[in-house]
Amino acid sequence: MASHRRPKQPSRARVTVLTTIATAAVALTSQSAQADPKPSKADVKEKVDHLYHEAEAATEKASGAEEAENKLAKQVDALQDKVARGQDELNEMRESLGSMASAQYRTGGVDPAVQLFLSSDPDSYLEKASTLDQVSAKQAESLQQIQAKQRTLAQQRQEAQSKVTDLAETRKELTKKKKEVQTKLAAAQKLLNTLTAQERDELAKADAERASRGNDRIDLGNEKPTSGRAAAALEAAKTQIGKPYVSGAEGPNAYDCSGLTQWAYGQAGVSLTRTTYTQVNDGTKIGRGELAPGDLVFFSSLSHVALYVGNGQVLHAPKPGTVVRYEAMEWAGSFQFGVRI
Structure with missing residues (x-):
């Protein structure tokens, strides 16, 4: 004779445990989704x-x-x-x-x-x-x-x-x-790569516009270099505008920041050392108010160097993805001091 017993119902305690686990799983999934949002x-x-x-x-x-x-x-x-x-x-x-x-x-x-x-x-x-x-x-x-x-x-x-x-x-x-x-x-x-192509283009465009608003129209003022070698180095650096930044490069096809300054002064017959950390000792340290075209300008804990060109502007190789260009000093980094060669 067939059995007609009803299936055993889960106990109230078991239902409570299962419900708690399910709720926790949903909460964890939600937290995981919220913990790793797409960055702005x-x-x-x-x-x-x-x-x-x-x-x-x-x-x-x-x-x-x-x-x-x-x-x-x-x-x-x-x-x-x-x-x-x-x-x-x-x-x-x-x-x-x-x-x-x-x-x-x-x-x-x-x-x-x-x-x-x-x-x-x-x-x-x-x-x-x-x-x-x-x-x-x-x-x-x-x-x-x-x-x-x-x-x-x-x-x-x-x-x-x-x-x-x-x-x-x-x-x-x-x-x-x-x-x-x-x-x-x-x-x-x-x-x-977490950004869309459009967002990356917008960042690059904003960076270029902020940098100089057109290197051919930038106002460098009428300040004069303090020496012939500074003038010669600055003129040499200007010929490299538009060449790409490449880490460790020292010209003539690409540069990093200290590679550009070393190359420029090399064209003026002055031998600078290779890095920002040593170029700080290649001349006389000066304050911001003493800067003249051709002086070296150091930024950001001495990890970046540029050539001062006048009117609060510098000429430098900024960072990966950019080219040698003019830029306002406030965008080049945290000013440390200048060095006159």
């Missing part, structure tokens, strides 16, 4: 500008590491060449002493001191041989020269090895800084 255009711009600033600071440090790497590499090459030449000189000195021993043998025997030198390790022999009474004055002088050359070579080899170690550490630091730059730029691009 203004938020994206602020975050991207911050990332570009951080990337620029990392770029300057990378450029400094690259400059140090080049300097160390030249020092290592010079030291290694010096060691090689010294070894050749030492070999010649030993050969000369050997020739002296051969001559003695042909004329009646080898001096005991020279014989000792030729039959044992020269390094352990030299201290003993130099004190032997049998050594002639000429032989003693030759032995002392060899001993001095060996000490010099040992010191040069040690110095070269130390520089090689420094070079390896500097290259490691350079790689780290370059990776940091790329990470910051990638994060900025990822943020920009």
Whole structure:
């Protein structure tokens, strides 16, 4: 006979638990949706500008590491060449002493001191041989020269090895800084990609309009450079207007901020160091009220540099996605000080 029992109804406690779980799931889903809203255009711009600033600071440090790497590499090459030449000189000195021993043998025997030198390790022999009474004055002088050359070579080899170690550490630091730059730029691009194409175009257009309102119509006033080299550097920089900003670039097809200032002054016959952090020491520091065309202007914790052009305007390579251009100082960053070259 078929059973007619009704299905067991869930207990009130079980219903309460299920209801609570369902409510919590809905709440979590709602919170998750609210926790990650699409950022506004203004938020994206602020975050991207911050990332570009951080990337620029990392770029300057990378450029400094690259400059140090080049300097160390030249020092290592010079030291290694010096060691090689010294070894050749030492070999010649030993050969000369050997020739002296051969001559003695042909004329009646080898001096005991020279014989000792030729039959044992020269390094352990030299201290003993130099004190032997049998050594002639000429032989003693030759032995002392060899001993001095060996000490010099040992010191040069040690110095070269130390520089090689420094070079390896500097290259490691350079790689780290370059990776940091790329990470910051990638994060900025990822943020920009959250905007629509129209929104990105609007940001770019607003940035260009704010920058100079037309580089060919900008009012630079009538201020004059304080030196011929400043005037020449500024004129050189003006020829680069419109060329793109590229992290680590130093011309002539693209620039970062300190790459532009270094290149411009290079055209004026003045050698500036490579980074903002070192260019601050390439001249005399001055205040904002003392600025004249051609002076360097530093911004944003010294991570950015520009050329002052007059009337509160600068000429610089601003940031990724822009070109060398004029811009009002208030938009270039937080003013630190000027430097007159």
